[in-house]
Amino acid sequence: MSEYNASIPRRPEFNWSPKKTKATIIGVIVAFAALLGYSTFYTVQEQEHAAILTFGKITHTEEKAGLHFKLPFPIQEVIKLPAVKTQRITIGYRDDGGKITTVDEEALMITGDENIVSADAVVEWNISNIENYLYNIDNPEAFLRNSAIAAIRSVMGANKLDYAITEGKTVIQGKVKEKLIELQTLYNTGIHIQDVKFQDIEPPGGEVTDAFREVTNAREQKNTKINNAAKYENDTIPKARGEAEALRQNAEGLKQSRILNAQGDVAKFNAIYSEYVKNPYVTKERLVIETLEKILPKAKIFISDSSSETVKYLPINELLRSGSTAGTAAGGGAGAGAGSSTGSAAQGGTSK
Template sequence: MKPGTVKKIVIGAVAAVALLYLGSTSFYTVQEQERAAILTFGKYDRETSSGLHFKWPSPIQEVRIVPAELTQHITIGYRQNGNTVTPVDEESMMITGDENIVSADAVVTWKISNIRNYLHNISNPEQFLRNSTSASIRSVIGAQKLDYAITDGKTAIQDQVREKLIELQNKYETGIQIIDLKFQDIEPPGGEVEDAFRAVTNAREEKNTKINNAAKYENDRIPKARGEAQALIEKAEAEKKSRILNAQGDVAKFNAIYSEYVKNPGVTENRLILETLEKILPNAQIFITNSGSDTVNYLPLNELLKNNGTSSTTNNNANNSNQQTNGGDGQ
């Protein structure tokens, strides 16, 4: 081969390799849930979203693709691989404010909010997030009592831990956004300690149940008792008014009789005696006798009054008949 031909072949091969290198390092693809950071001579330059993009070849520019649009999860206190759950005691075990040991498992939901901070301010973002979460949990639970942490205080502790974790991410500018933090379990270690605290929890729940039942009974009985008391009061008031009115009527009646009695005591006295006798002897028969001699003189007033009544009735009937006869003759 001629020297010129060999030279052309070498130049062509070098150009082909250069083109392949430029093509492989200058074009990159970003998926739907990803975003890319472009570094120019190692310094952050810009971000690109999903699609096919061009950059200057390395070492001028390089691209770092991160799942910035993807919501991610990490677990604290355990690791889960499919259906297999492996406890991590060095993360879950911690001491409470009353110097008891408690096991706390949590799940943190997060995503990347600032790619520049995420890539440059922390070397291992996931490990930093795991450590900061564990520190936040220990800080909050370390100030609480065990029985509060495993019963009524779980929700409050969860909110405090989330706020402290967000505060740490903002303080160190990690570029990580904390979406949520949920405790899976806050409980004492297994064995006798767990059984003892479970018994305490059951006793507390039974206590609350009895208190609620007592309050329900109280709310049921007190209104009824108040109603019954009000009814008795109203009945007593009605009886009081009735007796007062009756007493006032009796006084008025007595005063009326007394005023007439003062005018003519004898007549009033006789009338009262007769009215009293009529009340106590409504069907009595009256006899008038004279026992001053050996012979008893008897005056049958009842029969005389009866005969007088019969005679009066007969005379009235006769007078009516005569009037009718006279009236007929006139016609």
């Protein structure tokens, strides 16, 4: 019996000392405190928004960046999403570190005139509603990609190939964006579409592409010439209208000037005529002398009496140049020599 008991393994003896017990308790408390702090505090980055779930249901969203507090797990948990960050998905190709790979099942589609076209696009988006984004769609990126492809094919199928690869690219791009926004609103995905940009819209490769490229170049040259002609028209017509208006204004000014001059001449003539009616002889003589002064400003004028056969001469210029004494002497001599001449000269001076 003693041999049998000796073969049974003996249990190890655990000797718990007070120091070990205290260290273990402290370690458990520290671990619990660390776990509690880790599950209680959380940090939200600049481009993130956080959804606070209480027993699995969203009860609060936090949009302010920084350190925040919540109840410990499993009462509350946090889901952080890059809601502010602009995200991009590509349609029709993939960009893997600069290596471009075409995805034909996304890029190829049929136009309204039953031609095949290849369309590559980039969709820019962000999260506008965290709750809808988390619970209304299972795979947000896959849903967005499929809805973008559906929107592009819907719009492209309503337009002709020639229009799509030429001047209609911008219009189609805007319609695709509107269609994609409608789909996100319809299904409450919580996704906000910022922009849709087409990279290429062209027929499949080969001779068809070359032919359409020539058509596109010809249409661009046509549009360039039309724009140049419109520019020339917009530059020439206003200039011609300005010149015509300037000529009209000058003619109108000349017209008014001549009218005013004519009215002034009429008023002057009427004034002279009224004086002529009062004293015809004086007015007549004055007009003759004034006319002579205008047409002969530097001429020497001699006044004489031609009533007799003898020509009588009165040297007025010499009298004007000489002094008053000489003028008086000359006047006296002239008066003594010819009384009738003096009378005529005096009359002529009075008329002047």
